[in-house]
Amino acid sequence: xxxxxxxxxxxxxxxxxxxxxxxxxxCLLMVAGVLLWVFQTTDIDRQIAHLFFDEQQGxxxxxxTWLFEGLLHRSAKEVTYLAVxxxxxxxxxxxxxxxx
Numbered sequence: 743x744x745x746x747x748x749x750x751x752x753x754x755x756x757x758x759x760x761x762x763x764x765x766x767x768x769c770l771l772m773v774a775g776v777l778l779w780v781f782q783t784t785d786i787d788r789q790i791a792h793l794f795f796d797e798q799q800g801x802x803x804x805x806x807t808w809l810f811e812g813l814l815h816r817s818a819k820e821v822t823y824l825a826v827x828x829x830x831x832x833x834x835x836x837x838x839x840x841x842x
Contacts, residue, residue, distance in 0.1 A: 767829040774826070813814020 781787050797805050804810045 761836050763832045767832040767836070770829050771826075771833070 754832075794802055794804060
């Protein structure tokens with residue numbers, strides 16, 4: 743074993759990181775707003791649902807699978823709330839970092 747310390751990769755200054763993260767969070771919020779506007783003003787959500795609907799049985803065949811029922815149907819709302827809260831917090835950190 744050698745007693746010499748290992749060299750580490752150069753670290754980016756913290757002053758640029760919050761502004762970059764705030765820009766990324768702002769872009770994500772803008773994309774979310776555009777998607778919300780598209781789904782509220784058009785019929786595209788029903789058209790997508792029609793692709794997965796079985797008209798003969800009158801049900802969605804994938805609804806009872808663990809992925810669609812448990813993960814996407816039940817947990818999607820909570821994950822969305824956490825993602826929006828995290829994006830807003832990152833925007834706050836970037837704004838606070840820009841003031842300093």
